[in-house]
Amino acid sequence: MSDDLVEPKKVDIVYETDSPVLYEVDGPVAWVTLNRPDFNNAQNGQMTYALDDAFNRAVQDDAVKVIVLAGNGKHFSAGHDIGTPGRDLHKAFDNRLMVPGHVNKPAAELLYTREQEQYLGMCRRWRDIPKPTVAMVQGACIAGGLMLAWVCDLIVASEDAFFQDPVNRMGIPGVEYFAHAFELPPRVAKEFLLLGERMSAQRAEQFGMVNRIVPREKLREEAASMAAKLAAQPRLGNWLTKQAVNHVEELRGKRSAMDAVFHMHHFAHAQNDLVQGNSIAGLDGKAMAAANKKQAGEG
Numbered sequence: 001m002s003d004d005l006v007e008p009k010k011v012d013i014v015y016e017t018d019s020p021v022l023y024e025v026d027g028p029v030a031w032v033t034l035n036r037p038d039f040n041n042a043q044n045g046q047m048t049y050a051l052d053d054a055f056n057r058a059v060q061d062d063a064v065k066v067i068v069l070a071g072n073g074k075h076f077s078a079g080h081d082i083g084t085p086g087r088d089l090h091k092a093f094d095n096r097l098m099v100p101g102h103v104n105k106p107a108a109e110l111l112y113t114r115e116q117e118q119y120l121g122m123c124r125r126w127r128d129i130p131k132p133t134v135a136m137v138q139g140a141c142i143a144g145g146l147m148l149a150w151v152c153d154l155i156v157a158s159e160d161a162f163f164q165d166p167v168n169r170m171g172i173p174g175v176e177y178f179a180h181a182f183e184l185p186p187r188v189a190k191e192f193l194l195l196g197e198r199m200s201a202q203r204a205e206q207f208g209m210v211n212r213i214v215p216r217e218k219l220r221e222e223a224a225s226m227a228a229k230l231a232a233q234p235r236l237g238n239w240l241t242k243q244a245v246n247h248v249e250e251l252r253g254k255r256s257a258m259d260a261v262f263h264m265h266h267f268a269h270a271q272n273d274l275v276q277g278n279s280i281a282g283l284d285g286k287a288m289a290a291a292n293k294k295q296a297g298e299g
Helices: 044-060 108-127 143-151 186-194 202-204 217-229 237-250 255-274 285-295
Strands: 019-027 029-034 066-071 132-136 140-142 154-160 162-163 212-214
Touching: 019 044, 019 140, 029 044, 029 217, 044 108, 066 143, 066 217, 108 143, 108 255, 132 143, 140 143, 154 202, 154 217, 162 202, 202 212, 212 217, 237 255
Parallel strands: 029 066, 066 132, 132 154, 140 162, 154 212
Antiparallel strands: 019 029
């Protein structure tokens, strides 16, 4: 082993399911469903790679015209897994991008390498899917959950949905796929990040972050209706239209801005490690959830 590599850390990982993502096709629509409802669809590596598999399956199937991303259970996604038995930070996976493995990298390089692949890189990969994608959001869409919704072309939300990125509590300037100031006006993005408060679906719709809001019991019906309309449009036209709008975002600096903030994000992780001995300031899923509920007046 090279002198600048380390022995991978041995950790116990207990997955509660072998199917963290469900896949079904109904007519021209592929339904991709996050399936860790007992943990509010917290994203671990197992889920990330299963999600990539599902998206790729839909892309390669010419019968599929549209992809809907959903979350099983009460919430769309509570974000990245920072505390379940299935947290697999130190597990090696077969990388999909031109990024090396992370588990044998020292200090801050481990997280930096992993998140280039599993967070920033994967989200950019999914944003560029050539078929229209619709996120179907109910309940909580928090931190890493935002990334999954934001890579989709359209977002339909339930009336009880809310959006939140509270990681400033960890001293971190937002999640890795930093689309905040493109999804929201700059001053609203600052409020969203600095205060870390919940943003209702109704308020998100005012800024164009959400396309449509319906009662929770009508959510799948509305997503299916949108998907059917998209499926009826020309395949190449859909792809070119996606590329056209995405290109405008790139001209506005989305990619370069995201690269810069990704490095700020990892400086914050390193600072936390140096000062507190923990990259996320000693906070875990339970602590963050409790703080979120308290802030929202629920606990």
